[in-house]
Amino acid sequence: MNKDSLIQFIQKILPMNPSRAAQVVEKFKPMKIEKNSYVLKAGTVCNESHFIETGIIRSYTYDLDGNEVTTAFYPTNTYSSDLLSFFKRTPAKEYIQAITDCETWYITYEDMQASFHAIPEFREFGRLNIVNQYSILKERMLSNLQETAEKRYNDLIHSHPEILQQVPLKYIASYLGIADTSLSRIRKETVKK
Amino acid sequence: MNKDSLIQFIQKILPMNPSRAAQVVEKFKPMKIEKNSYVLKAGTVCNESHFIETGIIRSYTYDLDGNEVTTAFYPTNTYSSDLLSFFKRTPAKEYIQAITDCETWYITYEDMQASFHAIPEFREFGRLNIVNQYSILKERMLSNLQETAEKRYNDLIHSHPEILQQVPLKYIASYLGIADTSLSRIRKETVKK
DNA sequence: ACGTGCACTTGACATAGGACAGGAAATGGA
DNA sequence: TCCATTTCCTGTCCTATGTCAAGTGCACGT
Numbered sequence: 001m002n003k004d005s006l007i008q009f010i011q012k013i014l015p016m017n018p019s020r021a022a023q024v025v026e027k028f029k030p031m032k033i034e035k036n037s038y039v040l041k042a043g044t045v046c047n048e049s050h051f052i053e054t055g056i057i058r059s060y061t062y063d064l065d066g067n068e069v070t071t072a073f074y075p076t077n078t079y080s081s082d083l084l085s086f087f088k089r090t091p092a093k094e095y096i097q098a099i100t101d102c103e104t105w106y107i108t109y110e111d112m113q114a115s116f117h118a119i120p121e122f123r124e125f126g127r128l129n130i131v132n133q134y135s136i137l138k139e140r141m142l143s144n145l146q147e148t149a150e151k152r153y154n155d156l157i158h159s160h161p162e163i164l165q166q167v168p169l170k171y172i173a174s175y176l177g178i179a180d181t182s183l184s185r186i187r188k189e190t191v192k193k
Numbered sequence: 194m195n196k197d198s199l200i201q202f203i204q205k206i207l208p209m210n211p212s213r214a215a216q217v218v219e220k221f222k223p224m225k226i227e228k229n230s231y232v233l234k235a236g237t238v239c240n241e242s243h244f245i246e247t248g249i250i251r252s253y254t255y256d257l258d259g260n261e262v263t264t265a266f267y268p269t270n271t272y273s274s275d276l277l278s279f280f281k282r283t284p285a286k287e288y289i290q291a292i293t294d295c296e297t298w299y300i301t302y303e304d305m306q307a308s309f310h311a312i313p314e315f316r317e318f319g320r321l322n323i324v325n326q327y328s329i330l331k332e333r334m335l336s337n338l339q340e341t342a343e344k345r346y347n348d349l350i351h352s353h354p355e356i357l358q359q360v361p362l363k364y365i366a367s368y369l370g371i372a373d374t375s376l377s378r379i380r381k382e383t384v385k386k
Numbered sequence: 387a388c389g390t391g392c393a394c395t396t397g398a399c400a401t402a403g404g405a406c407a408g409g410a411a412a413t414g415g416a
Numbered sequence: 417t418c419c420a421t422t423t424c425c426t427g428t429c430c431t432a433t434g435t436c437a438a439g440t441g442c443a444c445g446t
Contacts, residue, residue: 361423
């Protein structure tokens, strides 16, 4: 396991010369995470930020009635952490859990701050990365308003077919904001068409 | 009208020495915005980022059924723009509209990029500002899941009483994700208590 | 290969919340 | 000042979704 895909991910967000990139990824360390185990638990402060080399991770929390609600999926080659808790140093309100066995590259808050300080390119990467995360969140908020659950389901499995393969439908349903029975009915309708 | 409150806002997010702060705010220009007029219309690219000196601004879009949905309120002393459109240079999906007469300090995308390049402190301010915006969005998403409309209504008017004074209830209702008739019923219940 | 437990589907039923419409009160323009 | 418009409240009705429960099929461990 080497850092190539992490370097590619960073280069895609902010192109830089290879030696700089090597410097940026220097503090990232490998981690193996077993299926169903936790990267972060609600109530604790998120202290690591993970780039997912293989596997799928999700974050979830509980709604008013105590139902589990999946707030995000993090497939392979994405960046996963509770940014709110990580940067604000406040207790997380979400759980982050591996859906499959995962391998990640992670960096601690302290190392990230040090690297922010030492490497201007890392700072700029950090800024662009947050803009991206903000965009994803905002797009999701808007699509929740502006698209039907059916369209959002189709968009999701189109853009990330691996999620459909590896994630229980109940997680997908709660991510879409509907009951698993409703998703079941949507799938039934979709097959008809 | 001087830039004191803008400088205070910036100093609060990232303290810096006064001459630096002066440099940071240099490119901000004043604008007066009439009640009900638009700062940004959906379909166009957001090219200005506003700090609100006086007045209240809101952003809104339309849901599936064509209903107006208020996506955010920007009271006095906050920072308002469609960050998604502004940074990604994509057409906005939202309208940004003055609820009252407003005075703002704004900076264009080009000037901001130039200042990002020239002033390291501005870059860092930009990064912290996005973290804040991300946090606000995420907190809002979570409170939509985890709190009743009644609690969210009370939280809103507690933290920003001026909104209740100056904003039509129907905007507040759509911001809370409920019909204006439902908000009316909530208010009725609240009075009883 | 047997049993236990998930994952998923489906039907019957209940209900929270929205749509709609009517009316009172407040606001604003001429 | 008066009329038009908008805001807000409230009653009735209705429907989209969720809840619950039952049943099938599959995967996994022993």
